[in-house]
Every structure is written in C-alpha cells, then in structure tokens.
Amino acid sequence: MKTLSKHAKEKIDLLCERFPEDRQRSAIIGALHIVQHENTGYLTAELMNEVAEYLSIPTMQVYEVATFYSMFNTLPVGRHNVAICTNISCMLRGADEIVDHVEKKLGVKMGESTADGKIYLKKEEECLAACCGAPMMMVDHHYHENLTMDKIDKILGDLD
C-alpha cells in the first residue's frame, strides 16, 4: 500500500493555510493534484482514502471530487499525459487529423495508454484555452501550440 509522502503532506499543509479554519475540504482538489503527480499520473483508492484521513474529512467527499474533475484519473494510466484539444478552434485547424496521426503512431485510441505504460492518450480533450495557437495539445501540463505532424513526432519522440 502506498502512503502519503512526507513531501506531499508538507505541501498539503501549505495548501490548508490558504483556507479558514475547519475549511480543509477546500484543499481536496489541490491535495489530489499533489498525490496524483507523485503517483505518476493517477489516483488509487488507497491514496484517496489517505487524503481524506489526512484532511479529516469523509472519504466520499474525496471520491466525489476525484471523479468529477477531468484532470483526475482514478484508473491506472501511462506516465505521460497527452491531451489533444479537439474543440472547434483546433478542429478548424486540423485537430482530427492530428488525433488520427497520434492514434496510429502510438497504436492506441483516445482514452487508452500504450502497452509499455509510457503514454496515456487522454480521452477526447475539451478546450484548453490556447485557441489562437490552434491546433494544440498539452503534454504533462505543458502547452504545445501551432502543431504540425513533424512537431508532434518530435514531442512524442522526446518523451522518456
């Protein structure tokens, strides 16, 4: 069973300082970001339970948050998160072709991870607010704009 690291606990403590006393529930989202990051991109029931215990709140409140927000993964996924925006501005600039290209290249469909556990191709991604740099994708929180197939190949090739 994984346990919350000392580092994660310290970061969660800092987060809690931003909220009034007894409002530590407000720290759930931030805490889940922290533990998901430490756990290579996804949450486990154990981790969610420990966050709940550490914040002294019911586990259900943590599950509710973890399953509502699109950035949290509650099933194992590849360690690199590749999210291709397919919303209108990106679609008008060729996002669908990019998805086809990446799916073929990685041999997985959107919502799946590669067999070696390296890359998670996020299920269809909504607008990431970089519409003037369309088409774009986000890889491990980093925005890549004005994509071309060559650029994408390089970005994906550089992932370790």
Place this chain on the structure above:
Amino acid sequence: MKSIPENLVCFNTFEADESWTYETYRKHGGYDAWDRILKGELSPEQVIEEVKASGLRGRGGAGFPTGLKWSFMPRLQPVQKYLVCNSDESEPGTCHDREVLRKNPHALIEGMAIAAYAMGATIAYNYIRGEFMEEPVPRFELAVKEAYEHKLLGKNIQSSNIDLELHTFVGAGAYICGEETALLESLEGKQGKPRFKPPFPANFGLYGKPTTINNTQSLASVPSIIRNGAKWFKDIGVENSGGTAQFSVSGHIERPGNYELPMGTSFKDLLELCGGVLGGAKLKAVIPGGSSVPVMPAETILGCTMDYDSLQKAGSSFGTGAVIVMDETTCMVKVLRRIARFYMAESCGQCTPCREGTGWLYRMLTRIIEGQGELEDLTKLVEIANKIEGHTICALGDAAAWPVQSFLKHFHHEFEYMVNNKGRSIVSVNDEVTV
C-alpha cells in the same frame, strides 16, 4: 483601414520584454491607483462610482455592469467578505485570460486589491483552471509574491488599516466551474455544481459569506480606470460598451491572436487587422463570443461592430469576445456536433433537461453525420434545444441550446443536404461519407 489603437488597458505592458514583472508594471503606471487608495485618497464609494461610470461590464460572458455588481455587496456588514476572481477560462475559443495571467499578472492583482477594498473583502482567491498549472499559475503566484514583498498586500498594508490576503486556487478541469456558483462550490472542495439562485453570492457566497466573483479581464481593467478616470475608459468604447475588449481570434484566420481593441471596433476592421480569412478564402460564418453564443452568417457579421448592443441586435451576443472564424469549406453540421459534444461532456448532470438533452442533441447530430438522419430530426433538434433553454439551474443549458437553434436557423440547408444525401456534407469535394 483607419488605425485602431491597440493594447490600451490590460495589455499595456506587452511591449516590454518581461511584461510580467513588478518593475515593468510600475513603469506603466501600475499600482498608482492602489497607492492612492492606501494613502486614503479614495473611499470605497468613490471607487464603486468610478467603476460604474466607466461602463465596464463583466467580460466573462454575461456582460453585467461590474460597478453595479460591486454595489450589491453588504459592505458594512461585520462579517467576513470575499472577492473571487474567475480565471477558470474554458469557453471554447477564449484564451485571453491566459494572456493576462502570463503577461500582465500585476494588473489583475491590483484590480483584485481595488475591488476587494471597494467591497470590504479582506480575503481574495484567484480561481485558475487546473490546466494552467505549468505556466500561468506560477507566473501569477510569482507576481503575488512580489506584491507581498513590496508591501502591497497583507495585514494593515502600509499602515492603511486595509487588509488583503490574496491566494491562488487551482482547479482540476471542469468547464462548469466558470459558472460563478459552481466555482464557489469547487472552491469549497466540492463537485462544481451550480447553486440555485437566489440567494445570490453577494449575500450567500463562499462558505456562506458575502462574495463577489469577477472575471479576470474585468478585474485587470480596473486599475487603468481608477488611474485614468472613468471617462477615459468609457470614451475608448461606444454607448453601453465602455473601454476595450480582448478579442481571441481563432479558426480560419491568417493571424490568429489576442487583440485588445476598443469596444465597437467594426468586424471588418478586426478581420483586416488579423490578416483576413486564412488563405484568402471566402468567409462563411463567425461565432463572435465563444461557442455558447449564436453563430452569425458572414453577411450579418460583416455589418456589425464588436460591442454588446450591435451583436445583440444582430441576433447574437458579445459573450467572451472569442471570435471563431469559419471559411466556406467548413461543414456546419460537423462544427455543431463538436459543440454539442462539448456541452454533453461538460453538463454537470444536476438538471434533467441539460443532462439528458445535451446527449440527445449530440447523438442525433452524430446520426445525421453517419447518414442515418431523417428530416424530422431537424425539427426535433430545435425542439429539444428549446426545451433545455431556460429550464435549468444555470446558463449551461442555454449555452447548449443557442448553437443548435442558430446553426439550424442560418444553415438549415446544410443539415437538410446531409440528411438527404446520407451523411454527405454539402462542402465535401468527393463522394466519401466523412465522419
């Protein structure tokens, strides 16, 4: 084309190499207004009156007058009050708050400070969408740190008896959290499900305390209003639309980008400034204010100016100022299906008309694209949209309905063609059934 002044308000530091630093901001008159307030030169009432007189309206999409919103706060009630900035930018097509956060975060901090002071709030949160965590969030937080170091935030700031603690809150991916009461729920650590109103946040907001939520651009515009005066700001724009707006121009356009221009700039001038339609193609349609607002055929928008009144009169809305340009090769059925998918994915699920209706819309449009559509589906689509509109707790339902109504109104022939031709698009150059 007449020359249009650019970058007068929130983008006024952008010419500098490091436009986001404290020093740059100061050089552009930054924190002058806050300094005056800290010296006791302006009362909260004066600030509110000035913002009212400036004609500033909420840039998050609803366009509600900012000063009026501030005046709803029970300023003198001896309870904790909150200011919340909505940087949960996620309306498709919209990407200018990201620019402010990355390139001029101090304007937002000063705007938040002034707003909090005017409303008697001593704690402020900036709710930033989770996907911004790598660049905009650290940039903003660094600026907050600088502001604390220069004693512009904190307790009893420069012995003024003014307190303000400013914190960042990072979301985790949910369009609905841009709705102000959903945002408050999210800040409280819950699922982002909009609250039923009334009570309004000014009476029952964050943790049940009086709270005002303003958009990033609205707040970042405030320092320049206080610094230069309400009249200066108002006169930049046109009647009922004071100041500047940030246009995120995307889609089939030669030079996509964020342009800060006077309200009331003509669409033709904006198009020309952006280099025209991509590759010199013919313009087909424009969504002028983010995916939620009604689409406009080229001939309509070409006669419009970009401000609240003009776009409303022409049957659409200013929205967020996100201008999505579509050329003649665009298949409107496919665009509408993509928009419908978005609202289906982002519906929080609380209200049945929205939760179920958005899925019906998406699936019916998919059926049409797959060649299984029937002509009566087109009437049904509009009927469903009409039954979602106005029947939900928040405006997401309306936002899901308007595109359907407007696409079918203006481009009915494209839908009809596709139904009659088993999924073939009117714009397709070959006989392939494209999905």
